[in-house]
Amino acid sequence: MTPVPLVAVVGNPNAGKSALFNALTGARQKVGNYPGVTVERHTGRLSLPDGRPLELVDLPGAYGLDPTSPDEAVTRDVLLGKQKGERLPDALLIVLDAANLDNHLRFALQLIDLGLPTVVALNMIDLARRDGLELDRAKLEAELGVPVIETVAVRRRGVDEIIASLAALLIGPRRVRAGEGPSHDPFALQRRARAIATSAVISETPVRRLTHRLDAVLLHPFVGPLILAAILFVMFQAVFAWSATPVGWIEAGMSALGQAATAALPAGVLRSLIVDGVIGGVGAVVTFLPQILILFLFILVLEATGYLVRAAFLMDRLMSRAGLSGRAFIPLLSSFACAIPGIMATRTIDDPKDRLTTILVAPLMTCSARLPVYTLIISAFIADRTVLPGVGLQGLVMFILYIAGIASALLAALVLRKTAVRGGGGVFMMELPKYQLPHVKDIALGLWQRAMIFLKRAGGIILVSTIILWALASFPVAGPGQKQSDVSIAGKIADGIHVVVAPIGFNHDISLALLPAMAAREVAVSAIATVYAIDQTDEQRMTQSLEQRLQGRWSLPTALAFLAWFIFAPQCISTIAVTRRETNGWRWPLFMVTYLFVLAYLAAGATYWLAVAAGL
Amino acid sequence: MTAATSLDDLAIGTRAHIASVDWASLGKSEAQRLRQFGFDEGVAVEPLHLGPFGRDPLAVRVGRMTVAIRRSHARAIRVTLIPTALAL
Numbered sequence: 001m002t003p004v005p006l007v008a009v010v011g012n013p014n015a016g017k018s019a020l021f022n023a024l025t026g027a028r029q030k031v032g033n034y035p036g037v038t039v040e041r042h043t044g045r046l047s048l049p050d051g052r053p054l055e056l057v058d059l060p061g062a063y064g065l066d067p068t069s070p071d072e073a074v075t076r077d078v079l080l081g082k083q084k085g086e087r088l089p090d091a092l093l094i095v096l097d098a099a100n101l102d103n104h105l106r107f108a109l110q111l112i113d114l115g116l117p118t119v120v121a122l123n124m125i126d127l128a129r130r131d132g133l134e135l136d137r138a139k140l141e142a143e144l145g146v147p148v149i150e151t152v153a154v155r156r157r158g159v160d161e162i163i164a165s166l167a168a169l170l171i172g173p174r175r176v177r178a179g180e181g182p183s184h185d186p187f188a189l190q191r192r193a194r195a196i197a198t199s200a201v202i203s204e205t206p207v208r209r210l211t212h213r214l215d216a217v218l219l220h221p222f223v224g225p226l227i228l229a230a231i232l233f234v235m236f237q238a239v240f241a242w243s244a245t246p247v248g249w250i251e252a253g254m255s256a257l258g259q260a261a262t263a264a265l266p267a268g269v270l271r272s273l274i275v276d277g278v279i280g281g282v283g284a285v286v287t288f289l290p291q292i293l294i295l296f297l298f299i300l301v302l303e304a305t306g307y308l309v310r311a312a313f314l315m316d317r318l319m320s321r322a323g324l325s326g327r328a329f330i331p332l333l334s335s336f337a338c339a340i341p342g343i344m345a346t347r348t349i350d351d352p353k354d355r356l357t358t359i360l361v362a363p364l365m366t367c368s369a370r371l372p373v374y375t376l377i378i379s380a381f382i383a384d385r386t387v388l389p390g391v392g393l394q395g396l397v398m399f400i401l402y403i404a405g406i407a408s409a410l411l412a413a414l415v416l417r418k419t420a421v422r423g424g425g426g427v428f429m430m431e432l433p434k435y436q437l438p439h440v441k442d443i444a445l446g447l448w449q450r451a452m453i454f455l456k457r458a459g460g461i462i463l464v465s466t467i468i469l470w471a472l473a474s475f476p477v478a479g480p481g482q483k484q485s486d487v488s489i490a491g492k493i494a495d496g497i498h499v500v501v502a503p504i505g506f507n508h509d510i511s512l513a514l515l516p517a518m519a520a521r522e523v524a525v526s527a528i529a530t531v532y533a534i535d536q537t538d539e540q541r542m543t544q545s546l547e548q549r550l551q552g553r554w555s556l557p558t559a560l561a562f563l564a565w566f567i568f569a570p571q572c573i574s575t576i577a578v579t580r581r582e583t584n585g586w587r588w589p590l591f592m593v594t595y596l597f598v599l600a601y602l603a604a605g606a607t608y609w610l611a612v613a614a615g616l
Numbered sequence: 617m618t619a620a621t622s623l624d625d626l627a628i629g630t631r632a633h634i635a636s637v638d639w640a641s642l643g644k645s646e647a648q649r650l651r652q653f654g655f656d657e658g659v660a661v662e663p664l665h666l667g668p669f670g671r672d673p674l675a676v677r678v679g680r681m682t683v684a685i686r687r688s689h690a691r692a693i694r695v696t697l698i699p700t701a702l703a704l
Binding site: 063064066068099100101102103106186187190191194211212215216219220221222224225309312313314316317318320326350426427428429430431432 | 653654665
């Protein structure tokens with residue numbers, strides 16, 4: 001059986017490559033990893049008009065076959081058939097930004113010279129026309145010697161033609177590859193690209209470009225930073241405000257499920273496992289899906305419009321003071337969703353020392369896994385009132401927690417640059433792409449993929465650790481007059497942890513939650529939920545929310561100390577694992593965990609004692 | 617008569633041609649990235665925006681694309697001003 005033909009979608013960053021990939025494959029996509037490196041591998045399938053299947057792989061955007069980053073190295077290695085975990089593509093689909101041929105043809109010429117069957121997508125042709133640029137497609141086709149098709153990926157224009165063209169290329173026996181392609185003098189190549197680009201221009205009417213007008217405001221030295229601050233503020237308020245309703249639905253659903261299970265099952269160990277362990281624990285985490293999706297929605301939209309790169313531009317100088325580059329802004333912003341994609345996104349940082357520093361401080365950005373913890377504690381202990389028109393106290397506290405994370409990340413970076421990670425740095429180079437309206441389908445697909453990853457976590461690592469904790473917390477069974485959470489194995493382990501964390505105001509409950517929270521931070525919430533559920537009578541369970549139970553058991557200084565601990569939240573096995581992979585060893589992840597633990601302990605202690613001294 | 621200067625001294629909105637790039641003063645990967653962005657002798661450049669803090673970095677139009685680079689790298693790029701069209 002011959003394997004399904006593989007077509008590599010390849011091009012410069014900002015050519016609209018992923019949009020075209022999405023338009024071609026729809027939702028039939030898989031996200032994986034190349035072995036040994038943490039570069040994501042996006043593949044998808046489509047059917048040719050004659051019914052033959054075709055596999056597409058969306059390669060990381062690159063400026064050429066001379067890589068300056070691990071992402072670009074994967075692109076080169078796949079194209080040369082040297083990448084582990086990927087066969088040599090049978091054909092190439094090169095994606096060009098029609099409005100930037102001078103630059104993009106450089107890479108395209110290198111790719112065409114590889115000698116594989118090739119189709120060129122002259123993408124974003126509508127935006128080029130909007131900018132007053134008329135291109136001669138036939139002329140370009142003649143110059144390049146391969147089919148050139150005009151496309152507008154976000155509107156699915158030209159997609160059928162691309163498929164037809166690929167189908168025509170893949171008829172007949174597989175071509176033997178030409179080899180590595182000729183080596184190029186970079187300047188000669190660039191000049192050839194410019195000559196072809198110039199010859200393909202029919203007419204050019206200078207217009208005041210929309211992007212330029214928007215940048216005049218968004219990159220304005222005074223207005224620009226204000227707009228950025230406003231966008232971030234709205235983003236964090238929205239995470240709270242918009243999620244209230246769907247969170248209510250999920251809570252109601254979980255509660256109904258728990259009651260149904262209670263009614264259906266006989267009292268005993270199994271019922272306790274299902275109701276307290278699985279529904280109580282995992283349900284407490286799934287409740288936070290709306291907030292995580294709202295956060296990702298903002299990041300995906302900001303990225304798709306081209307604004308995120310502008311934010312990096314605005315922030316570069318400030319970040320350089322902390323020894324980082326503006327490039328670090330995007331990985332750090334992604335870390336608000338999760339440190340893992342954030343740390344992976346540091347691969348776009350060219351300078352190795354800049355990159356290492358960014359990795360080490362990324363866990364200080366408040367990831368969405370802390371949201372469940374913050375939300376629970378804030379809604380239990382912070383009054384729901386408005387302090388200013390449109391600004392709620394709860395949202396404000398959340399904002400302060402985020403700011404505290406950012407401030408400590410910048411401080412940590414500054415200290416690291418003077419101590420553990422000295423030298424290098426000083427580089428910030430990035431393309432500012434044109435602004436674009438994001439396409440609803442692309443955003444929806446991105447959100448869907450994130451939701452699936454989160455739910456798989458909830459169904460996997462969180463479910464397993466919740467069940468283990470349930471078992472540890474349920475046995476041995478407490479006698480009359482004893483509290484289950486004191487007598488159980490988990491209670492005994494927590495006794496040991498409590499000795500260490502009692503000086504910073506942590507109670508027995510928190511000691512119990514800290515250990516399973518190593519698996520995933522949000523497990524802290526499900527752990528507390530599980531333990532309380534086990535401790536309770538059925539009657540309490542019906543009438544009291546988790547917040548109400550917390551209010552009865554924790555003092556305000558303890559709750560605040562717990563929040564401060566989670567600003568640093570050193571515990572997260574996945575973050576440690578990805579750091580080990582990205583830094584090639586145990587040295588830096590161990591360093592990271594140690595410094596985060598020390599900071600978490602000091603911050604929680606300081607918060608607790610200040611709050612006690614203030615009489616809270 | 618055209619005046620030669622370096623890219624970081626060019627006023628916002630001033631169009632110029634690249635006269636030369638001091639590749640030797642740049643690190644290997646920085647030089648490579650600048651070349652990939654299309655910085656090369658004879659190419660038209662125009663500074664468009666400055667960073668809000670300390671007038672750094674610069675957003676520069678090079679050819680048909682806009683890139684952000686730091687002032688320290690812009691210094692390595694020598695330019696000659698394009699005379700404003702006939703001073704209408």
